[in-house]
Amino acid sequence: MRYAEAVHELFMRIGKKLAESLGVKSESIGIENWPCQFRINKYNFTPQSVGSPGVQTHTDSGFLTILQDDEGVGGLEVMNKSGEFIPVEPWPDTLLVNLGDMATVWSNGRLRNVKHRVQCKEAKIRVSIASFLLGPRETVEPPPELVDDDHPRWYVPTTYEDYRKMRFSTKLQAGEALALLHTPTFDK
């Protein structure tokens, strides 16, 4: 309970700062009511699994993720702009924060979802704790400050649940499902 409360507090601080950094009044977005999820990942890496994927390339589907990674066993890799995977070495006493697909929809494309994966590097048990701030409870769409003539709406409004179902049924796990929400004005 204490861990969840502390992570939630951090979600609020980071989420409000993200909103303010885009010129959105953080009081207006109701972030306190956005649902969260929590998952503990355990990887039983064996000598046979070294070199193979632990989790295939994906983006997180929610808004914001706080990841407490294994402090001794590496394997997490994050994709950079050029499409290369960069290993994130274990770093005790740190948390890793990344943006998911709902951040891209909510910000009208200003915040970018991050592709990542886990590779098995050594035959050890690896544990990570992932907390997800999923996004607005009902419709996910950009606040009015982020839509104008120069920034037309890029995504049709959705709900997190509908988007999850679409990701699941299309098996598009690495953010590609966002393309199915593009409006005619979408532009890179």
Ligand SMILES: O=C(O)CCC(=O)C(=O)O
């Ligand atoms: O185990 C990790 O380091 C990452 C797990 C992850 O990407 C996830 O749970 O979405």
Ligand SMILES: [Fe+2]
């Ligand atoms: Fe992830």
